Amino acid sequence: MIERIAAIYTTYRPDAAFRDRVAPLAARCQAVIVVDNTPGGHDFGDCPELTLLQDGHNKGLGAALNQGIDKARALGCDAVILFDQDSTPGPDFLQALADGLQSLGGARCAVGPLMLDDSVLEKSGLPAIRPQVEAQPVTCLATSGMLFPIQDLNPEDRFSEELFLDFVDFDWCWRMGQKGWRLYKLSNVPMAHRLGLAQRSVLGMHYHVPAPYRHYFQFRDTLRLLTFRHVPLYSKVRLGALLPPKFLVYPFILDRGVERVGWMLKGIRDFLMRRWSAGAASARLQGGQSAPRRSTTPQ
Helix, strand or coil: CCEEEEEEECCCCCCCCCHHHHHHHHCCCEEEEEEEEECCCCCCCCCCCCCEEECCCCCCHHHHHHHHHHHHHHCCCCEEEEECCEEEECCHHHHHHHHHHHHHCCCEEEEEEEEEEEHEEEECCCCCCCCCCCCCEECCCCCCCCCCECCCCHHHHHCCCCCCCHHHHHHHHHHHHHCCCCEEEEEEEEEECCCEEEEEECCCCEECCCCCHHHHHHHHHHHHHHHCCCEEEEEHHHHHHHHHHHHHHHHHHCCCCHHHHHHHHHHHHHHCCCCCCCHHHHHHCCCCCCCCCCCCCCC
C-alpha cells in the first residue's frame, strides 16, 4: 500500500512561478523535497511547506535525486514522485498516478504521466485526467512525473551520478527493467512540461531547441551509454545513429552553430578521456554565481 509519498523537485535557478507550480502538491504529499542545484543557492524565501536541501553546488541530476530519495526515506515515506522545476502537475494529478500504481500492484513498479509540451498547450489547453487507468508498458519513463515505491531499492539502484544530466532517467529505467521492475506510462494522466528552450519547424517537422551546452552531455553521455551492457541494443543503435546527423545538421539550422559544434567536440573528447560528471561544462554550470543564501530545511 502506497500511503506516504514525497514529491522531489530538482531545481537550477528556478523562475518566479516555481512556488505556484509546487503548491498543488504541498497539501497532498507527506513532504515536498526541493534539492537545489543552483550555484550559490537560490533564495526561496519563507517556505515552511518545503524541505529544502541546498549546498550551493550543482551536483547534477542523479546526485540530486539520490539525495532527495535518501531524505524521503529518512522522513518515513514509502514512495517518491520526481519532478523537474518546469513541471506543472494539476490538483488531481498525484492521486491519479497513485491509483494507477496501486492498480498495477505497486511493488517493483514505476508509473509516469503522458507528457505534453506546455508551449503547445497554450492554445489547446491540458486535457482532463480520465478516471479509467490506461497503462501502457514502456521501457523508459522521463524523470519528471515518475512515481515509484522506495522500500525495495538497494544501494546499486541509485541514479547514475556519472551521466550528470541527460539520460539519467533512461539509464535508471533500463537497469531497473533488467531487475524485473515494470514501467508504465499512464495515458489517462496528462502533465504539462516544458521541453527545450523553444520549438522550431523545418520542412513541417517540429523539434525542440536545447541550450548549446546541452550538446556536450548529449554527445559524451550517448557515447558512454553505448558501452553499457544494460542498454538495449535497439536503443544503442537508435541513439548512436542520431549523433552524426546532429553534428552535421544542427550547426546550420540552429542559432549559435559554432558554439554548438564546440560543445559537441568537447563531449566526444571527454568521452575518450573518460571525464564524467559535469566535465567541460562545469564552469558553465557552476561559475559566476553569488555567495550561498539562506537555507530552510524543516525536519
